[in-house]
Amino acid sequence: MKTGICLKKCYLLKIQFFTKNVLNFLQTLNKLPIWNLVPYVPIRQLHQRNSRQVALEEQHQKVRYMKKLQGQQGALLKAPPSPESHNERSLIQKMKSDKEILQYLKESPFQDIVIYAAAIKKCSELKYPNSIIRIIEIVQSKHIHPSIIFYNTALNHLGIWNKFDLQKHYFQQWFEEQNQTGDQLLVPTTITFNTMIKGCAKRGDFKQALYYLHLMIDKYNIQPDLITCNSSLSVCANAHDIQSAELIWNKMIHEFNVDINIISINSILNVYAKCGDTNKMMEILNYSQRPEKFIPINEIACTTIISGFLKANKVQEMFDFYDNQIPKLALDNNINLQEKFLISLKSVGHLKMMETLDKNEIEKLSFHHQKILDIFENELYPDTKFKPTSILLDDIGILLRAYILLNKRSWMKAVKDVERILFQEPNYIHPLNYWEQDALDKNQILLNFNYFSTTTTCFILRYLMTFQRQELKINVWEISILK
Numbered sequence: 457m458k459t460g461i462c463l464k465k466c467y468l469l470k471i472q473f474f475t476k477n478v479l480n481f482l483q484t485l486n487k488l489p490i491w492n493l494v495p496y497v498p499i500r501q502l503h504q505r506n507s508r509q510v511a512l513e514e515q516h517q518k519v520r521y522m523k524k525l526q527g528q529q530g531a532l533l534k535a536p537p538s539p540e541s542h543n544e545r546s547l548i549q550k551m552k553s554d555k556e557i558l559q560y561l562k563e564s565p566f567q568d569i570v571i572y573a574a575a576i577k578k579c580s581e582l583k584y585p586n587s588i589i590r591i592i593e594i595v596q597s598k599h600i601h602p603s604i605i606f607y608n609t610a611l612n613h614l615g616i617w618n619k620f621d622l623q624k625h626y627f628q629q630w631f632e633e634q635n636q637t638g639d640q641l642l643v644p645t646t647i648t649f650n651t652m653i654k655g656c657a658k659r660g661d662f663k664q665a666l667y668y669l670h671l672m673i674d675k676y677n678i679q680p681d682l683i684t685c686n687s688s689l690s691v692c693a694n695a696h697d698i699q700s701a702e703l704i705w706n707k708m709i710h711e712f713n714v715d716i717n718i719i720s721i722n723s724i725l726n727v728y729a730k731c732g733d734t735n736k737m738m739e740i741l742n743y744s745q746r747p748e749k750f751i752p753i754n755e756i757a758c759t760t761i762i763s764g765f766l767k768a769n770k771v772q773e774m775f776d777f778y779d780n781q782i783p784k785l786a787l788d789n790n791i792n793l794q795e796k797f798l799i800s801l802k803s804v805g806h807l808k809m810m811e812t813l814d815k816n817e818i819e820k821l822s823f824h825h826q827k828i829l830d831i832f833e834n835e836l837y838p839d840t841k842f843k844p845t846s847i848l849l850d851d852i853g854i855l856l857r858a859y860i861l862l863n864k865r866s867w868m869k870a871v872k873d874v875e876r877i878l879f880q881e882p883n884y885i886h887p888l889n890y891w892e893q894d895a896l897d898k899n900q901i902l903l904n905f906n907y908f909s910t911t912t913t914c915f916i917l918r919y920l921m922t923f924q925r926q927e928l929k930i931n932v933w934e935i936s937i938l939k
Contacts, residue, residue, distance in 0.1 A: 544564065544566055544568075545571060547560070548575050548578050549578060551578065552582070553584075554584035554587040554590075557578060557579060557591075558591070558594070561591065561594050567600050567601075569595070569601065569602055569603045570606075572595050572600065572606060573606045573609040575591050576588050576606075576610055576613055577613065579591065579613075580613040585617035588613055592610060592626070604643075604644075604645055604648070607642065607644075607648065608647050608648055608651060611623055611648065611652065612651050614655075615651060615652075615655040620658075620661075623651075623655050627644075630642065631643065631648075643676060644672075645678070646678055646681055649669075649671070649672040649678065650683045650684050650687055653688055654690075656668070656687075656691050657688075657690035658694075659694070660691065661691065661695070662691050662692060662695040662697050662700060669684070680712055681714060682715065682717065685704060685707075685708050685712060685720065686719050686720055686723045689701055689720075689726070689727055690723060692704065692727050693726045693729075693730045694730070696731050698731050705724050708720065716751065717751065718744075718753060718756075718757070721740060721744045721751055721753060722753075722756050722757050722760060725741070725757055725761060725764070726760050728740065729760045729761065730767065731767075732764065732768035734768050734770055737764045741757070741761065744757075745785075750788075752788070753785065753789045753790075754789065755792050755793075755797070755798045758782055759795075759797055759798050759801055761777060762774050762777065762801045762802075762805075763801065765777065766801070766804060769808070771809055778801075778802055796851075799836055800850060800851055800854065803827075803828045803831050803854045806824040806825075806827045806828050806858075807824075807854060807857055807858065810858070810861040810862070815864035816865070821861065821862050821864070824858075825859070825862040828855070829855075832855055836851060837851070839883075840884060841883075844882060844884075845883055846886070847885060848886075849887070849888055853907070853908065853909055853912065855877055856874060856878075856912050857909055859873040859874060860911055860912060861911065867915060867918060868922075874919070888908075890904060890905060890908070
C-alpha cells in the first residue's frame with residue numbers, strides 16, 4: 457500500500473516499517489525550533505554501491521558461509537557433458553546480457569536441452585530472472601524434449617529469485633497436469649521436491665510444503681532424504697510451528713532412514729530459537745552432545761541458540777551461555793570463537809539491556825555502551841585503529857544505536873558521535889547513508905531508512921528536521937511511505 461504527501465518536488469522517502477502515525481510524527485517534528493548548537497555537517501557524497509547492494513552481498517556471504525560449515529553440496533545434479541553442446545555452453549558462459557543469450561537460443565539449431573539449462577543458470581547469474589520464463593517459452597516453441605535436469609534447474613533458479621508463484625505454476629504444468637492426461641514422460645525426483653519445499657521454507661508456507669511432502673511420499677513413493685527433512689524444519693521455523701516441527705523431527709529419528717547430522721541439529725534449533733522456546737532448544741543441544749552418539753556442533757548452532765535467548769528476552773541467560781558454556785563446548789566441537797557473526801550477537805545483548813534501562817540509569821547505560829565499544833574496537837574491527845576497514849551494515853547499525861541509547865536523556869548529545877560514525881571517521885568503510893540514488897532512476901535521490909533500526913530512524917528524522925530542515929525543503933518533492 458502506498459500513501460503520499462506532496463510537498464514541492466518529487467523525491468522519495470522509503471520507510472517500510474512506519475505506520476500511518478509517521479505523518480503525525482513528522483508534523484510534530486516540524487514544529488520543533490531550529491537550534492544551532494551543532495554545526496551543519498555536509499552530506500557525504502553518494503557511495504558507488506548503495507546500502508541495498510551491500511546488504512544483499514552480506515546476506516549472500518552469510519549463506520555461503522553457512523553452507524560451507526554445514527558441508528552442503530549443490531542441490532542440483534550436474535548435466536553430463538555433451539561433446540555436441542560443449543562449444544555452445546562455453547559460448548553462453550561468455551555472454552554478458554540476457555538479450556544476447558535469448559537471441560542466440562532463438563537462432564540456434566541445436567536441440568540439446570542441456571544448452572537451455574545452461575542458459576537459465578547464466579541468466580540467473582547475470583541477475584535477469586525474468587529471462588528464465590523466456591527460455592522456457594523458447595524450449596516449448598521449438599518442441600525440444602525436456603529433461604528432469606532442465607526442469608529442476610528452472611525451478612531452482614525461480615526459487616532463488618523468489619518467483620514462487622511461477623515456480624508453483626511450472627511444477628503443476630510439468631508434473632501434475634501431465635499426469636492427469638496420462639502423459640508421464642517425466643516424474644519429479646527427490647531434488648525436485650527438495651527445491652519446492654525449500655521455496656516454501658523461504659516464505660514460511662507450511663501448508664504448501666506439507667502438500668509437496670505428502671505428494672512425494674504417497675503419490676510418487678519417494679522416501680524423504682535429509683535435505684527434505686531439514687528444509688521442512690526450516691518451513692516450520694519461519695512459520696513458528698513447533699508442533700509440526702516436532703512431528704517431522706520424531707519421524708526423522710524413528711521412521712525416516714536419515715542420519716541426523718549438524719544440519720539437522722541446526723534446523724531444529726532454529727525452530728525453537730525463532731519460537732523463543734529456550735528449554736527445548738537446550739534439550740536439543742544436550743541431545744547432540746550425547747556420548748553414545750556425539751554430533752559435533754559449530755558456531756552456527758551457537759549463534760542460533762544465542763538468537764533464541766535474545767528472542768525470548770533472556771539476555772542474562774544469553775551472556776551465561778556465551779561466557780561459560782561456549783568455551784566448554786569449543787573443547788570438543790568445531791566452533792570458531794573468532795567468527796564475527798557470533799561475536800556481534802554479544803553486542804546485541806548489550807543493546808537489549810540498554811533498551812530496558814531508564815534514561816536516569818546513567819551508570820548502567822554507560823557500562824553496556826562501553827562493552828559494545830570494546831567488542832567493536834577490540835574483537836570485531838581492531839584494524840580501524842590503524843587503517844581503513846570495511847564494516848558490516850549490522851555492526852555499524854549496532855554502533856549507532858549504542859550512542860543513541862546512551863543519550864536517552866538528551867538525544868542531541870548523540871549527534872556528534874552519529875555524525876562522526878556516518879560521515880567523518882576515515883577508517884570506517886561502510887555504505888550506510890540515508891541519502892541514496894534510486895536504482896531505477898539515477899536522477900532521483902531517495903531518503904532511504906531500510907537499513908536503519910526504528911530507534912536510529914527516529915533519531916535521524918529528528919536530526920534532519922532540526923539541523924538540515926532547509927536541505928529537506930530543497931531536496932524533497934514527494935514523501936511516499938511504503939507499507
